[in-house]
Amino acid sequence: MIEFLQLKKNLKKDFGKYKQIKLSILGDSATQFLTQAVRGYGYEVGLNIEIRESDYNQIDSQILNPGSELYQYNPDYTLIYISSHKLLQLYNNTKVEERSMFVMKQADYIDNLISTLQSNIFSKIIIYNFNEINDYVFGNYSTITESSFIFQLRRLNMMLMENISKRKGCYIGDISSIQNNLGKKTFFSTSTYINADMLISIEALPFVAKCTVDIICAAQGMLKKCIILDLDNTLWGGIIGDDGIEKIQIGHLGIGKAFTEFQHWIKKLKERGIIVAICSKNTEEIAKEPFISHPDMVLRMEDIAVFVANWNNKADNIRYIQRILNIGFDSMVFLDDNPFERNIVRANIPEICVPELPEDPSDYLEYLYELNLFETVSHSAEDGERTKQYQVEAQRVQNRDKFTNEDDYLASLEMVSQVAPFNQYNIPRVAQLSQRSNQFNLTTIRYSESDIEKISQSREYVPFTFTLDDKYGDNGLIAVVILKTVNTDELYIETWIMSCRVLKRGMENFVLNTIMAYASSHKYKVVTGKYIPTAKNGLVKDHYKELGFVEKDGLWSLETKNYINRKCYINQNYYDRCRNYFKGNK
Amino acid sequence: MTLEEFIVEFANQFEDADVSQFKADTNFKDIEGWDSLTAVSIINMIGKKCGVRLLGGDLRGAGNIREVYEIIQQRSQ
Incomplete structure (x- = not known):
């Protein structure tokens, strides 16, 4: 593992070329070194993490006060670090007869903090769990004594996992596992604690920084697949x-x-x-x-x-x-x-x-x-099917060589696509696709599940999802389009993403036909879209041009008036609710 | 660890370390970048590399790097 001193040296380097991420750190202990370590580790993975560190022990006031610096800063990520040591101090000051219920109150407190934060800003949240401290007041017997500190701490970790797993856009930094791996003697240094009120030793900081940055990377779509x-x-x-x-x-x-x-x-x-x-x-x-x-x-x-x-x-x-x-x-x-x-x-x-x-x-x-190469911030049931889909793809590639004519080949695939709005079944997959897609992604906006939910309930947006099935197998949900109403004449394509598994099958044409059908049935005059270049989406540089859009000042537009459906070999299979999209008025 | 090696390790704990700035009789508290965080880093470094536990007061009391080195020598005997 890289040393803290090296991470500190990174702070002097040029971050200008890297993507900027805004992070807020809230802690109940001194977090200056943690801040340096996280920013320094960001350099190692190519992220410019701009950190706003809250004043010492200001978690409550920053989150509960709507006018706080936290909300003014409006970070992409908020890190909450409530330390086991401070938890122990609270426990020490709890009446003996209330200790069995000690963490119930703590879990509620944390839950309330997160709810408040999420209702105020659009920030993703990382919270560290509690590294174990055993005060040995009951010796080994503390493991079966409900009122002991270690019993309470372990329960709190469990409750944290259960509560946060039900939330969206909120993740746990598992520093308890880091302490298990390094040993408490390495993780915690009494001298650093006494001299500086820092609860993570200088030796352990790079590990904690890595765990934090790993989560941010995954949420940014920097994933191993x-x-x-x-x-x-x-x-x-x-x-x-x-x-x-x-x-x-x-x-x-x-x-x-x-x-x-x-x-x-x-x-x-x-x-x-x-x-x-x-x-x-x-x-x-x-x-x-x-x-x-x-x-x-x-x-x-x-x-x-x-x-x-x-x-x-x-x-x-x-x-x-x-x-x-x-x-x-x-x-x-x-x-x-x-x-x-x-x-x-x-x-x-x-x-x-x-x-x-x-x-x-x-x-x-x-x-x-x-x-920890395979960090992720989402998991859907469909993930396990991926291998099969790629095996089928390999078969498809071999088969393709038999056809001399592209159209004959596409027609032979007998493709069917189901078009659907966002619903409770596809929201996790939609969020995941937005996090994972880098190449076929026109604007590279990353959405969390809660973002997607908000969009699905908003009247301003018209979302579409597309699956693709063919005679070799089902590819699952492979494309997402999010349209935004600009005014009664203009419909803007805020997001158009597609899985690269289904390139060169005419899916783009099918998606555009769907968009244009919606637009003209709702009397829009023009559909617009942007290409926002990233290091990875060069593939779709000419996407709108190839589909007949006309560019002006970076905005591509296509009129609904004379649109003729583009050729494609995919049959539609509208989901019931989606069919309603094409009826009715705006 | 020799005094010369110690000075390099000592200097490394400063954020903008220009090692040539640091001599045995340098009053490190006058060097730019000296603050309580640097002190914590130095105490930590001494604990790891020399196996000696310094207290905050030890650093406060010392006038220059040589004096810190001497405290370590005494304690490690």
């Missing part, structure tokens, strides 16, 4: 081509155990929605054999979205995988035990994340846990 794995000595011990299937090390004996547990971890990632791909220097049939017939393998062929085993350069193979998956290199992680291969990949594809895997496979998992 795919893990690419080598096979020999990465996924199992030994070399399949030399040792043969019966000799590779996997299972419950010796080092095999490490590989089995590692595979379980990969499998859990896949079940969560991370795409797993294989990239190995091997003969394909031999490489696939363990996945098909080894009894101790955890990963099977159905877990792998793209399987590449050949004797080509790994950088080229990863580029091939990228073409099939259609996601950015910076959302990929490549794991290989061989430093030579790692360096080749790093040198050729600098954006990809290539962890310096430890030499001893027994250390793989602990090392990867610490890196």
Whole structure:
């Protein structure tokens, strides 16, 4: 882990080239070093985190007073750090007979703070949980004594998880786990506490800063979506081509155990929605054999979205995988035990994340846990289906080559799209798509679930979601358009995002036909839209131009009057409520 | 740790550290950037690198870097 001193040095560097994020830090202890560490860590990941630190111990007044500096600053993120030490002091001052109920009041207090904050501003909230302090007043017996501090603290952590999991736009920074990993002796320094009232030691600060910035990155859409794995000595011990299937090390004996547990971890990632791909220097049939017939393998062929085993350069193979998956290199992680291969990949594809895997496979998992590569701020049931969708995509790519004519190919797919407004079933997926989409994203506005809910209830907005189904399988919800009424004549496309899984299928035409049908049935004269360039959305630079829009001062517009439906091979399947969109008046 | 090495470590705790500014007889409280946070960083550094626990008063009482170094030498014997 990078040291605090280094993070402090980062503060002098040029942040100008990085994206600016406004963060407010509210703490009940001294937070100056934490502020420096978070800003310094932001530099490491390419974020210019502008921090407004509240005065010492001003959490209540900043949140409860509507005219406070917090609300004036209007931050993108608010970090709330209520420390275990201050909690202990409160507990000490609580009457003995009330201690069993101590944290009920605390949980209500925190809940009230968050509700107040969320009702006043549009800020995402990060709150740290409570690192454990055991005062040993009851010894080990405190674990079964409800009125003991540790009993109360652990319950509060549990209540925090339950309460916050029901909220939107609010996340927990798990500093309790950081203390568990580092040990309390490292996490907390009595001298730093006594001299400066800081409860996180200088050694632990970089870990806490990382945990905080990880959440911000994920909420900004800087996510890892795919893990690419080598096979020999990465996924199992030994070399399949030399040792043969019966000799590779996997299972419950010796080092095999490490590989089995590692595979379980990969499998859990896949079940969560991370795409797993294989990239190995091997003969394909031999490489696939363990996945098909080894009894101790955890990963099977159905877990792998793209399987590449050949004797080509790994950088080229990863580029091939990228073409099939259609996601950015910076959302990929490549794991290989061989430093030579790692360096080749790093040198050729600098954006990809290539962890310096430890030499001893027994250390793989602990090392990867610490890196926390797969942070996320959302999870939907559909995520687990992703691998299957990419396998289908690989099939589609192969099939495409059979057709010489693009139209014949598209017609052969028998595509159907369901158009629907936002509803309780698709809101999590819509928010997630807005957070994850970087390439096909015209304005790159990130919406949280609560933002989406507000939009769905507003009369000013007209939201559409699109699914795409074809004869190979269902792609799920793959496009979102949010239209905003400017006046009775003009409808503005505030957001148009699409999953890159469905590029080149005529989905753009279908979406535009839908927008124009809505606009003309509601007597709008013109539909407008903007392209706001980012480092990643060059793909849609000419999007509006290609669809026949005309530009003036950065605003693209298309008149409804003479619009002729664009050619597409997708059939509509309107959701009932959406059909009402096309009736009625404004 | 020699006095020279100590001076470098000491200087590193200042935000705008120009190591050449720091000598054994430098009164560190006159250096720009000296504040209570720097003091906390220095006490922490001494704890980790020298294994000696200084108190806030030790730094307040010392006139220059050499005197801080001498306190550490005494305590670590």
